[in-house]
Amino acid sequence: MDALKQSSTSMGSRIAKLNEEVATGKRINRASDDPGRISQLHNVRQQLNNQGVFMKNSTQAEQLLNVADTALKDMHSTLSEARELAVQFANEVYNGDQRSEAASVSSTLFDRALSSANIQFNERYIFAGTAYDDKAYDSTGTYQGSTDSPETVVGEDLKVKTGFDGSGLLTDSSDMFGALGNLEAALSANDTAAIISALDDIDAALLDVEKGMVEVGGEMRRSMDANDLASNLEVELRQAKASIEETNVVEAYSKLVQLQTNFDAAMQVTSMQRYSGLFTRI
């Protein structure tokens, strides 16, 4: 009977453990279930949590960079129009009145360029650097943002810019707004030499904007790659986590049914056992 008591206690605890496995679907519900795999499990869990945040950050970064890219394309288009205007009215055939009309077109182009440079995403001025709570450029085209670019973590040791120092990106070796302003002034003054000079400035500004487009494009690419990486890693890490901690529910259930059957059989045998010895015969 003592042996039965002992084995029923140990069977009882094995049944309880299997019940828990079947109910939770996990074979590791506490460290003592498999102490050797705990460090590995924690490592996988940590990385899995990280991928979730990385995907969120990189998705947001992509959206912001898309807006920046569109704004730069607009600026390029504006400057191209300004260039055409300058090329056209540098020709001696135009008179003062015609150039005066062209000056008002140039003024419109200045406003468009300013609007693009002060583009926002979620109330952030993208080209104002880390001081993105205010416009990057004032109404005269003077930069008033910061010279640092904000960065967002999108992966292990991986950051992307989620804002740009406009002074470096748009007006590094040129003065876009100065060039547009000079063009307007030159057209108003009917000054052919000044128009030609403004044309050179506009060409330099176009180069800067093109460089800016390359940089933003690069950041977009990195952000998209980070998102893809995090997404793929998440799938693999989930599989790794499952292989470490999850149980084969069908197998566990079969073991449970078998143990319970054995337990019931042992109980039956005990209840059938009764003394049938010599004392019943004398």
Next chain:
Amino acid sequence: MSIRTLHIGRTGLKAASYGVDVTGQNVTNASTEGYVRRRLVQQTRAPHRNEHGVFTGQGVTAAAVHRDIDRFATERCYESLGDQSMASTAHETLSIVEATFREGDTASIADRLDRFFDAATELTSEPSDHGLRLSLRDAGKNLADAVNRGGNALIESIRRAEDRINDEVTGVNNILNDMRELHERISDSNAVTGPADLMDARDGLAQQLAEKIGVDVDYQANGQLSLFVGGHAIVQEVHVRELSAVNSTGVTGDLSVKIQVDNGTVTIDQFLKGEIGGLVAARDQMKSTLDDLDTFADDFVDEINSEHGGGFDAYGIPGLDFFTIPAAATHASLDMSLDAALAGDANLIAAAGSPGAEVGDGENLQNILDVEDRKLFTTSSQTSREFVASLYSDLGNAIVGFEVDAATHGAIVNDLVSLKEASSNVDLDEEAVSLIQYQAAYQAAARVVTAADDLLSELMQMVR
């Protein structure tokens, strides 16, 4: 023929009657816990030399009632009981604590640590966003709460274990005193009239002591028992040494079990087995886990505060401490908390790398994030996450170790108990045979008495 024949018959009747008594005692106590089968030892009485120089017998006497005990198996059984009881008590105690460190629990220290760094990572996308700052602040608070919870669970469990040790030591001393009384009565007892029952009771107490503290047993030739713990005698015939549970520092976790020896007291924690030994072992493991948790709290907080202090908050002011642990704290894990000022104002989170207080400056967040991968622990070989994981796995390993020991020693105890009971348990079939034998002996002795009576009657007829 003489009256002596009647006397011889009478001794036979008496001896057979004792035999039936002993057999009856065995049968009626077959299910009594701790009962050791008795055996009547009969001896021929000293012979008488008659007038013809012939030695005739004087019948039989009941010399003793022996307990059929296998001393070797019993001694080994007590030792293994101590081992098994220690392992299963330690396993039980630590399993309760482990519930606080449950795997996959979103309120666990490990998970909260991950969430803290995740919140910091998210904040890099928008350092001035108040919602994200609140998330980081709350993640910090949740981490501190989880560490507090772990520390509190451990310290409470240590306290409960020590309370139980105190209670068990009192119980053990009561058993020791009962044993001394029994030993006094055993040494006073007549060999036939009682020590077997007293010895059964005494052995029952010895088994209880084996389960409580683990003892080395030595049966003496005179039927007395000596018990030792770590080579120190706690029972030697009628002399016992009581245990005491002493905490000389008053600090939870410093309780020791001692015995009084000739030249002072001796700590016997390291020799203890049984339930008290299991509680001591579990207590020591919990102390070790608590020490590790305190180390984590101390070093993690120092590192985060150091990085946080190197940055600037939303007001452009150098960062305060992110977490605090009072200097006088006995256990860092119990007292780790979010800095009170920061808890009230998430703008005090020093995300910026320069004092310009620009909204997009999150440079210092990267320094805080670097702490996640920094090898701060175990002689610079483990990150914070790895250290927390090893804290869990060390506890898990200890529990598994005790579980395996309990099962192993349990199997040994089962074998030894079977061996012991093979000698000492009542076998009803054997008792039935003995009953038949004593019955037949009684009938035969009665026949002798009848025959002697018939002969005497004949003699009386002759002399009338």
